[in-house]
Amino acid sequence: MKRLHPIAGGVALAMISVFWVSTVVVELGGNQAQIAQVKILIPWGFLILVSAMAAVGCTGFRLGQTRRGKIVDKKRKRMPLIATNGVLILIPAAFFLASKAQAGAFDAVFYGVQVLELAAGAVNIMLLWRNMRDGRRLVGKPRRFPGAG
Secondary structure: OOOHHHHHHHHHHHHHHHHHHHHHHHHHHOOHHHHHHHHHHHHHHHHHHHHHHHHHHHHHHHHHOOOOOHHHHHHHHHHHHHHHHHHHHHHHHHHHHHHHHHOOOOOHHHHHHHHHHHHHHHHHHHHHHHHHHHHHHHOOOOOOOOOOO
């Protein structure tokens, strides 16, 4: 449990970060075919992301049953925000954008939803990063990156 939780959290954070960075890179420097390819591939990544998030939620719930304190409370409060953001904004937006991209419909609606998806993704990256940072604090591990705290 203690090993699976940080690994699953790291995988979830990495997947969302890969989705976000690949979107930004292809939007800034790719053509419509490349944009479409990225948008079509992202929903396939949900197979990994959703599994990782489920593992994070289950293991976090189990680990959190025996722990109390300010840091645990912060992590508990972030997880519903992360899940809600993912289920209500990120997943539907990704499927919508994949559909629009596959149809070659790169219109104002596509780019409006793209901006919303990038903003919501950035929020989830920040929240997951904070949970990872706080998890490291809970187990007494030092920060690895300057400015990460």
